[in-house]
Amino acid sequence: MNLKKQFMDGLLYQNPVLVQVLGMCSTMAITTSFFNGLGMGVAVTVILTLSNVIISAIRKIVPDKIRIAMFIVVIAGFVTMVDLFLQAFVPALAESLGVFIPLIVVNCIILGRAEAFSYKNGVAASFFDGVFQGIGYTLVLLAMCIIRELLGAGTFGGGLLGPVNAAGTHMGIQIIPSQFPAGMLTLPVGGFLVLGCLIAAMQWALSKSKK
Amino acid sequence: MSNEVKTKEKVDMDPKYIIKLTVTLFVTCVIVAGLLGLVNQVTLPNITAANEKKTADAIQKVMPEMEGDPVALELTEAMTAAASGAGATVTEAYESNGAYALKVVASGSQGNIEMMVGVDAEGAVTGVSIVNNSETAGIGSKVMSNENGVLDQFIGKSAADGTLSVGKNVDAISGATVSSRGVTTGVNAALAVAGVMG
Amino acid sequence: MEQITNLLAITLGAVLANNFIFSQFLGICPFLGVSKKVDTAVGMGVAVTFVMGLASAITWLVNVLLVKLGLEYMQTVAFILVIASLVQFIEMFLQKAMPTLYTALGVYLPLITTNCAVLGVALLNIQNNYNFIESVVYGITGGLGFLLAIVLFASIRERLVFAEYPKAFEGFPIALITAGLMALAFMGFSGLKIW
Numbered sequence: 318m319n320l321k322k323q324f325m326d327g328l329l330y331q332n333p334v335l336v337q338v339l340g341m342c343s344t345m346a347i348t349t350s351f352f353n354g355l356g357m358g359v360a361v362t363v364i365l366t367l368s369n370v371i372i373s374a375i376r377k378i379v380p381d382k383i384r385i386a387m388f389i390v391v392i393a394g395f396v397t398m399v400d401l402f403l404q405a406f407v408p409a410l411a412e413s414l415g416v417f418i419p420l421i422v423v424n425c426i427i428l429g430r431a432e433a434f435s436y437k438n439g440v441a442a443s444f445f446d447g448v449f450q451g452i453g454y455t456l457v458l459l460a461m462c463i464i465r466e467l468l469g470a471g472t473f474g475g476g477l478l479g480p481v482n483a484a485g486t487h488m489g490i491q492i493i494p495s496q497f498p499a500g501m502l503t504l505p506v507g508g509f510l511v512l513g514c515l516i517a518a519m520q521w522a523l524s525k526s527k528k
Numbered sequence: 529m530s531n532e533v534k535t536k537e538k539v540d541m542d543p544k545y546i547i548k549l550t551v552t553l554f555v556t557c558v559i560v561a562g563l564l565g566l567v568n569q570v571t572l573p574n575i576t577a578a579n580e581k582k583t584a585d586a587i588q589k590v591m592p593e594m595e596g597d598p599v600a601l602e603l604t605e606a607m608t609a610a611a612s613g614a615g616a617t618v619t620e621a622y623e624s625n626g627a628y629a630l631k632v633v634a635s636g637s638q639g640n641i642e643m644m645v646g647v648d649a650e651g652a653v654t655g656v657s658i659v660n661n662s663e664t665a666g667i668g669s670k671v672m673s674n675e676n677g678v679l680d681q682f683i684g685k686s687a688a689d690g691t692l693s694v695g696k697n698v699d700a701i702s703g704a705t706v707s708s709r710g711v712t713t714g715v716n717a718a719l720a721v722a723g724v725m726g
Numbered sequence: 727m728e729q730i731t732n733l734l735a736i737t738l739g740a741v742l743a744n745n746f747i748f749s750q751f752l753g754i755c756p757f758l759g760v761s762k763k764v765d766t767a768v769g770m771g772v773a774v775t776f777v778m779g780l781a782s783a784i785t786w787l788v789n790v791l792l793v794k795l796g797l798e799y800m801q802t803v804a805f806i807l808v809i810a811s812l813v814q815f816i817e818m819f820l821q822k823a824m825p826t827l828y829t830a831l832g833v834y835l836p837l838i839t840t841n842c843a844v845l846g847v848a849l850l851n852i853q854n855n856y857n858f859i860e861s862v863v864y865g866i867t868g869g870l871g872f873l874l875a876i877v878l879f880a881s882i883r884e885r886l887v888f889a890e891y892p893k894a895f896e897g898f899p900i901a902l903i904t905a906g907l908m909a910l911a912f913m914g915f916s917g918l919k920i921w
Contacts (some may be wrong), residue, residue, distance in 0.1 A: 333576075351616035379552070380545075380548065383549050383553055386553055387552070388558055390553070390557055390560055391556070391560070393560070394560035394564060396566055398564065398567045401568060401571040401575070402566050402571060404571065404575045404579065405570075405572075406574060406579070408573075408578040408582070519602070
């Protein structure tokens with residue numbers, strides 16, 4: 318077990334979004350405010366860690382032929398638990414993430430890590446893999462949120478900081494005056510463009526560091 | 529991809545092995561279902577409370593002159609018909625002091641908009657509050673969060689104003705015409721329902 | 727009549743204005759993964775449409791059962807199991823009954839289980855309170871929207887080979903930028919309403 322390598326892999330060299338290109342749907346769909354990104358990132362990290370540990374623990378007794386089905390049941394179970402807890406204790410987040418919480422079930426990061434890592438490795442290693450890959454995912458979400466929010470609405474920390482509007486949500490701290498931002502970036506278009514540029518930057522950086 | 533391999537082998541497998549697989553899978557499902565049942569029991573009261581609070585808050589917002597707890601009313605056939613005639617669905621109705629709060633669902637640009645509309649005893653709108661929506665962030669969401677008082681413009685409108693329609697007697701937020709239309713349809717439906725309730 | 731207008735509105739929304747790919751971000755993985763050639767894109771699109779339609783119908787019925795039993799919280803688990811077994815079943819059926827169709831679609835089927843558009847449509851049907859017919863129509867037309875998106879995208883990508891762009895953008899980044907521009911175009915449909 319090599320913690321440092323796992324850490325760097327999760328954050329950089331094997332980053333789930335930027336390098337493995339997994340879990341794109343949620344990455345683009347919910348990254349419109351800081352609060353959403355943080356909530357989604359934490360939810361996925363928790364689910365990924367739990368399912369990694371359980372799958373690693375039961376890997377010896379799971380018949381090989383139905384392992385995918387077993388993985389899906391385990392993952393769906395954890396997702397539902399997190400969903401219920403969010404609805405009960407953080408209803409505002411549950412509402413703004415909507416259908417994308419249950420959709421974590423089919424987030425390829427979780428099934429991908431189950432198949433590629435925890436099914437072949439020990440419990441402790443799988444635990445750290447879950448935590449680091451989750452953090453790597455969360456960091457990308459936050460980067461997306463910050464860029465899209467800042468350039469698209471001119472604010473920072475939407476959903477968490479700043480003045481409260483009539484609907485009771487925080488609007489974020491206005492950094493760029495509201496007549497300048499390119500509203501397009503908070504729309505679906507922005508998700509595609511910003512993620513495209515981030516992956517390109519990552520590819521550029523990786524090719525540079527190899528030289 | 530591994531799924532693919534799985535199916536092809538499954539076709540000619542030993543029945544004993546198949547039974548073993550089925551039992552394993554079944555047991556897992558039962559365990560997961562049991563755990564979820566437990567979690568559900570813990571969280572259910574909170575979820576119900578959160579939802580009830582949301583409804584109560586929305587009612588309070590749209591019924592400024594509410595006294596005590598509003599009474600939930602049974603939906604009658606006439607009410608349902610009046611709402612669907614206006615292009616929306618009425619899901620809940622509350623009454624307090626002759627004024628009504630109606631929860632209606634109309635379609636917006638991204639699925640449904642669920643809103644609470646208050647109507648006073650004279651049949652005029654006393655407030656509109658959005659309960660649930662999935663409108664586009666940054667555009668339709670402006671309507672949902674009552675930016676520039678776009679929801680407040682409905683206050684005081686009544687059936688006497690005729691059918692409300694965007695561009696005629698309702699102003700839309702630019703770029704969010706569809707969302708504004710959705711809310712307008714909901715208000716029309718609420719007025720129609722209040723009309724048949726007398 | 728009203729029912730028909732309603733269904734037409736769902737159709738227009740699902741195919742154009744609220745396209746699953748370009749406005750709801752559902753099913754991005756196969757959209758990016760299987761869109762290098764037009765003919766594979768068509769295969770994937772048809773398979774997804776087929777599964778989405780069937781899954782909408784079955785999960786709607788399953789949900790009725792869950793509500794009756796008071797087990798709404800099992801929704802996600804039940805839906806994903808239904809979808810996984812449905813895909814497996816379709817695969818076995820095609821393999822036995824229609825080998826030609828199987829060779830055409832077979833490779834895409836296993837990928838569909840983890841396609842979030844399928845689970846997404848099942849959950850959205852419930853969230854939007856659609857009745858049985860509306861659900862099936864939403865499922866099929868949502869799939870057609872996916873088909874339209876992936877075929878258009880694949881035909882652009884085939885031509886991208888000849889384009890010149892910075893090396894760092896090779897692969898996914900340029901695909902995402904292209905998809906972003908298409909999303910911008912599809913946004914133009916959002917003002918579309920039939921009445």
